[in-house]
Amino acid sequence: MLGEGILRGLAETARNFAGSFVSAERLTTVQYPEQRIAPMEATRDFPFLVYDGADWEAGLRCVACQICEKECPPQCIYIEKSKDKKPDFTGKPQFYPARFDIDISVCMSCQICVEVCPFEAIKMDTEFELSTEDRFGGLLLNREKLAKPNEHYHKIHPAEAAEVDARLAGEKDKADAKAKAAAEAAAAKAAANVAAPAGPEAAPGGNAAGNPTAKPVEGESRA
């Protein structure tokens, strides 16, 4: 019969129309400004800089190694390395970014800066309501605007942040053990001519405990 196919299709739309009144699963949209869907854990949009502790400037994990600046496909990162050094979380003196700008009107949220960062210093945010009246200055974020505490990272990507913290803690333990061993060795050497210093054995014993998840890529400048 001519028109049977159309009627069958109309029955389908009628079923969906009526169904949306009884089945919550058929309601696929939300009323945005009032209702919000929480962003997923993996969601990413623009990068931010992680800092530890209370002071953002002192706690920045970034050491201005400029790998992200080099790898960024649209070249939206601009870094100026500091002249002096300040101690990082393991106590080692490191450079810090005197200037760190990201132009988020250029950024394409590809996450490559996060992947290549050996210091867990740059991560992806989930903040998406970024409209501003100033088209140029408002979208060029400097390091003060980019810096966000580690707690924020824990809030938006809990599992990933816990993993990163465990890894960093392991590295800190390793660095502490190494420093301790070095100090002991120096002390032993200075004290007397002891036949076998304890240093070389102490270091591997110290890091075996807390470092099962070390990344293979980063042999660069941590220890």
Add this chain to the structure above:
Amino acid sequence: MTGLISPEPSELKVEDSQVRKSGPGAPSRMSVEDSQVSESRPGAPSLAERPEGWNRPPVMVPDGEGELLEVAMGPHHPSTHGVFRMDVALDGERVIRLKPVFGYLHRNHEKLAEGMSYLGSMPYTDRLDYICSLTNNWAYALAVEKLTGQEVPERAEYLRVILGELTRVQNHASSIGFLTQEMGATGTPLMYAFKAREKILDLFEGLTGSRMMCNYMRFGGCRVDASAAWLDAARKVVAGLPGFADEFERLLRTNEILMARTQGVGILRPELAVNAGVTGPMLRASGVNYDIRKVDGYGVYNRFKFRVPLGDHWDVYDRYMIRMLEMRESIKILEQALKEIQPGPVMSPTARIRGFRPKPGEAYGRIEAPKGELGFYLISNGGPNPYRYRVRPPSLINLTILEDMCLRQNVADVVLIFGSVDIVLGEVDR
């Protein structure tokens, strides 16, 4: 009424010497009566002869029944899926010439890629065919893996298959939705398609962090592992997909309007399809059994049971049906892959994502993307970035036979035929 000529002087056919002879003095507008084409045609006209003032001669002899008209459909036309122009010559309602004009969305992708590291091009491949970013990632990763001789762990291969087939389902669903939209079904089938697509995009976001610009695959594996919760969510979505396909078919398959508009329209003969290098659902709708998943067996596709649907009428309706059937085959692959996936690493332990220099050589990685054969051809000269980087885009090559499909059809059907090619301008123009 007078026939209007597209005012801008566009490219000339090389063999058309008359165009140059007529020179700039040729009138930019003319009426059909002046040209006397209608009267002179019924004899034995040569096709090289073009109506005065036309940019190019028609490739078909007008039958003299209708008014001759040269129109430019696009670049800002709602049916063109972006910025794309069709220079159409009409004899009444009949198309007697059609020239696709593209390049409006050119972004210099290939040359940019030659200036940056292998990793740096990966997010840009998302922006080629932005409906199916994961298959673009896959094809590029495959090419680089071939170039460097990297192995991919089994779990990563399964994840790639799962994501690739999810991409195919959502691409075909939305492609059918757009096709019906162009037929005049304003929105309803498209919204049905997007309802299923939305669930798949949510899966993509849960795993890769982004709905469309996934940037997920890496040379030697995938960027992050899928959690058990994600795999369960994927199983749930895949379990709902056959229901969606049934619903979508009930809605459209026997619809008389769809059948009347698409059956016998835009016929693409298999010989022409093969000669023109057409691939993907377009080629299979013309009855040629060629699916790179079967032919090449890349990834782990040889482990899955699925069939390749083929068309036997070679028209727009066949292309619609092929996409429906391919969705069902993809769902079968997804069910098998989600059942068989084993725990394990997702990145090869020797893989390096940055700072590597492949040995001098060349590689061509190709996959069966939802739109056809997507290939990346790379030449390395031993440096950190490719010496030559070339994309073989299925959309562009499938577009080249647009004129052959549209000749003798009505102008309203041009929109449909164009929609049935299923292109994304980001990939056509790169």
